Amino acid sequence: MILDNVDDVETFSSRKDEQDKPPESPPVSLAAYLPQSRNGSILITSRNKDAAAGLAGGYKNIKEVQAMDESQGRQLLRNKLLQDALTDDAIDLLRALDCIPLAITQAAAYINRRARMTIPKYLDEFRRNNNKRENLLN
Template sequence: MVKSQLAIRYAHHVRDATPQTYIFWVHASTPPRFNEAYRGLADRLELSGRLDPKADVLRLVSNWLCDETNGQWTMIVDNVDKVETFFPSRRQGQESAPASLAAYLPQSRNGSILITSRSKDAAARLAGGYHNIKEVLAMDESQGLQLLHNKLSATSIEEVAAVELLRTLDCMPLAITRAAAYINRRARMTIAGYLSEFRANDKRRESLLNRDAGDLRRDESASNSVVTTWQISFERIRQERPSAAELLSLMSFFNPQGIPERTLRRHNRTVARVGGLDDEGEADCMFNEDIDTLLAYSLVATTADNDVCEIVS
């Protein structure tokens, strides 16, 4: 599942929907966050042996989840953006790879696991294949308008200005939420006024998108800034595959909705030749892998006939 705005603050929240039915929320952006979340679950469930310094708390929680007598449960494993979090690879100098956290995600008939991720590759690895992924598509205008209605304190809104704002923000949920928060805290601010400020200049636009007002319901380590949230994905791509990050940087100079793939591919071949790679076939393979990486992070999309690319907001 592609990343959506699902985070809440406390990883160890346990809510009873009905007697012996549980919902668990586990933040899993890093191994320490996953460990912290499971320790929180152990405390809330009051698992025997959890206070023993030598106890394998992850195994205690996993065993409890596998025990059908404990009832039905659903677990949301949130922010799994890196495969290495659950499937660490052996590094140079290590005799063996670190323990896999995936072993603590139980396969149980009495429970189900929902994984949220920006990376299709990470989601597919944990979900057992790409066919088990459900992509969260971009909001349409009607959904964006409903979100804006829900977030604004005013009982009525300027419909024309609201639609124009949604189009300007590309219906991004986080951008809409941040805009509403900014409008709410300024008594005389209107949607049209915010739109005017947003369009004033690049510096003002960046300032508004970079605002992080905070939200107690979200993971305290997660940014509420649109710019920062995008930068996180970009930095992860740059670490994972620098050439894909460079390709995305190049694409940013084009109209985001109509980038000819042949132009990108031709540029990639030129760069490869300058770097000493004369094999066009190998250069094309590298280009395809770069595009696949950007597609996996849902930062770009391709048309049905794959001859035009676009940057996804």
């Protein structure tokens, strides 16, 4: 099971909080619904170490993943784009997207779906305004 973007400590409070409540009380947090088993695993992604530690059973169980660098971002963009060559605009795009893998993948998918879309055109639309930026990333 994967829990992605668990950034709010309140959404998934500690399971210990649930155990202190009377049995007839309905669970308050989503943590009560997480499976308890030795079979399988739960992968939690979060930008909030406190939230991750609460679900993972402590800070020692957290594996921090470093951000992608531009070289890794270029390789991901190259792998996702149908276009063969990356231009200098690709670096500008990666910087605008903070080398976030999901954002790069979504940008490449958008560029691939549009017949005349190029990296410079995408970057121009991306920079125009925040509303357009949300649409492009969705």
